[in-house]
Amino acid sequence: MAKKRLTRGRLLAAAAPLAAAPLVGKLALDGRETAAHDHAGHGSARVPASHAGGVRGHAAMVGAEAPAVGGPRDLDALLYPPPALPYRPGRVRAYELVAVDAELEIAPGVFFPAWTYNGTVPGPVIRATEDDLLRVRFRNEGSHPHTIHFHGIHPANMDGVFEIVAPGEELTYEFPARPAGFHLYHCHATPLKKHIHKGLYGAFIIDPREPRPPAQELVMVMNGFDTDGDGENNFYTVNGRSFYYARYPIRVRRSQLVRVYLANLTEFDLVNSFHLHADFFRYQPNGTGQHWEYTDTVMQCQGQRGVLEIEFTGTGLHMFHAHQSEFAELGWMGFFEVVD
C-alpha cells in the first residue's frame, strides 16, 4: 500500500535485466558493496536512531496511561457475579434478558454497533444453584431475529435453536439448572458468526450442591471486536472494553481466595488464553469434575470456559493478559492489584 514515488525508476528496473550490459553489472556490484558497508556501520559504530526515547510499550500501559473507556466502576455488574445461593431444589430463579441494538464505546473514541443482551457486551451474568428452576424471559427489541442458547442440560425445545424470536416478540425459557459448573449462553440465530461477534453472549454459573469455598469471585469473559468487518478482530477485551483493567486494576486481598470464572467468547480466532504474572493458580475446566491443573497459563477454544482459583503470594500489581502477544497488545491486558 506504500505510495510509489519514483515510478519510472521502478518501471525501468523491471526491464533492467534485459539490457544488462557489462557496464551495468559492474555498476550494480559497486552499489551493492557500498550498501553492505553502510549496513555494517550501523551495528557497531552508532546508536540506532530509533532508540533515543525512554521505556515504552506495556510499561506505560497502566493506570491513566492505559487507553480505556469510562470510569472505575463501570463494569462492576459484569465483573462481580451475584452471590451463590444455598442448594434448594425447585427454587425459581427468574431473569429477564432483552435483546437491544446499542452503539458501544469499546476503546476510547471507537464505537461498535453491537447487538446486546440488556445493553452490554458480554450480557449480564446468569447464576443459579444446581436444580434451581431457571426461568429466563427473553424479549427481542433488536432489529433482527435472535434466541438464547444455553449450554447445559435441558429439554431440546428450550435450546434456543429452533425457537427463533422475531423482533418485537418474546419467549420464556424454563428448565432446571444443571449440571453444576461454569457455562455460557449465546444467541444461536443464523448467521451464527455474525450474531455472536456482534455481542450476544454471556456467562452462566451453576453452583454445585456443596458450595465452593468462600472467595472473592470475578467473572471474566474474553472477547474481540471486528470493527472494520474484515473478519479479524481489531480489539480484544475482557468484559467488553480494551485495556479496561489496565486502567482500573482489579483490587483483591492477599489473604482471600480469588475465584475467576473465565470464558472465551472470542469470534474469528480459534483460541484465546489467560496468563497470570508472578503467581500460579488452580484451573478446573468447565468448573466441573475433580481435575484441577496447576499452572500460570490456560488456553481456551471458542466456547470453552473454566474456573481459576488463585491464592496470591505477594502484593502489588500482577499483570494478566492473553499469551497471544497480539491480543494482549490489542487490548486484552490488565492487572490485579493485590493488597494486604
Place this chain on the structure above:
Amino acid sequence: MEARTASLGSQLGWRLWALVPVLALALAVGAVVTGGSRLVDLVGTNPPPADEFDIRRVEFRPGELRIVVRNPQRDDLTIANVNVDDAIVPFTVEGSATLGRLRSATIVVPFDWVEGDPISVGVTSSTGIQTVEEIPAAVATPEPSARGFLGYALIGGLVGILPVALGLLWLPALRRASAAWLSGFMAFTAGLLVFLGLDALSEAFEQQAALPPGLGGSGLVLLGVALSFLGMTALAGRLGGGGTAAGVALALLVSIGIGVHNFGEGLAIGASFAVGELQLGTFLIVGFMVHNVTEGLGIAAPVARSRVTLLALAGLVLVAGAPTILGAWLGGYTSSDVLAALFFGLAAGAAFQVVVEVGRYVAHNAPGGLRSPHAIVGFLAGIAVMYATGILAG
C-alpha cells in the same frame, strides 16, 4: 454620442443576460440543498462513508513516529485509535483529532522502531474502520541540516548539472558535422524531449491517482500541461521574434524544457529517499548521470551553427541542470502531493512545447525537412537512447 450610449447599454446588457443562468443555477442548488436527503430517499439509501484515512507520510524520528493523515471524504473523520505493527499504542494528535474534508493532522507516537525492519501503521476512525499503511523498511527520516542541504545540492549537481555540462562538450563535434547530420541531432533532441515529456506525464497521472478524488482528477494534470505549454509558446514567440526560434533562443527553450523536467527528477529523488523508498546508491547516481548526459547534446545541437559565449553556455547548463538541486531540496524536506501532480503536468507541457519548436526548426532548416532519413532516425535514436540509459537510473 447617442450611438455610443446605446452600444454601452447593449454591452452592459449582454453581461447582465449572462448572469441569468448563474442565478437560475443558484436557485436550483438552493432547492436541492433545502430538500436534504429527501431526493436520495426516492431512489434508496446512501451507503455509509468509507471512513478511511489517507496516510500521506510516516516519518521515523528518534524514538518517535509521526504519521501525517488526511481526511479524503466529505464527512468528518475522527482519529480514535492508532496501531503500530498490530498493537495499540499511545499517541497524541497535533491539531484536531476530528478532521474536516481534506484536512490533515499529524499523529505523534512514542515508539522504539527497529531500523530496517518492515513496519505497519494503522489509524482507526471512531467508527472502527482501520486504515493500514505498510512500510517496507523503517529508515530514519532526514531532518533539515546544513550537511543534508549540501548533500542534496551535491547529488543534484552530480545528476543534473554535471552531465548536461559534459553533454555540451559535443558542441565542437557538432560544429564540424554536416547539415544533414546536425538536423539528425536536432531530431534526436526532439525524441529526447518527447521521452521526458511522456515520462513526466505518466508521473503526473501516477501522482494524481494517489490523491483523494476531492483534490481534482486528471484536470489538475491537464491544467499543468496547458499552462506550461501556452506559457512556453508565448516565450518562444518572444525569443524567436515572431519567427521560428533558432540558435541560442532555441537552446534556451530546450534548456527550460529539460530544466523543468529535471526539477521533477530532483523532486522524485529527494522525496523517495526521504520516505525510505529509494536506495540512493552509487549505481543510481551514476545511472542518472549517464541518462542526463544526452540532455547536454540536446542543448548543444541548436547552437552548433551560432556564435555563443562560454558564459551563455554556462547559463544554459544552469537553466537545465540546477533545478535538480531545487527539486531535491523540496522533495527531501517537504511533501505536497498536490503540487507534485501539478508540477509534473507543467514539466510535460513544457517538454511537448519545445518538441514543437524543435520540430519547426528541423522542418525549416534541415535538408529534406522532417521526412529526411537523418531526422527520422535521429528522433527514434533520441527516444531509444533515453530509454536505454534510463534503465541505469532504475
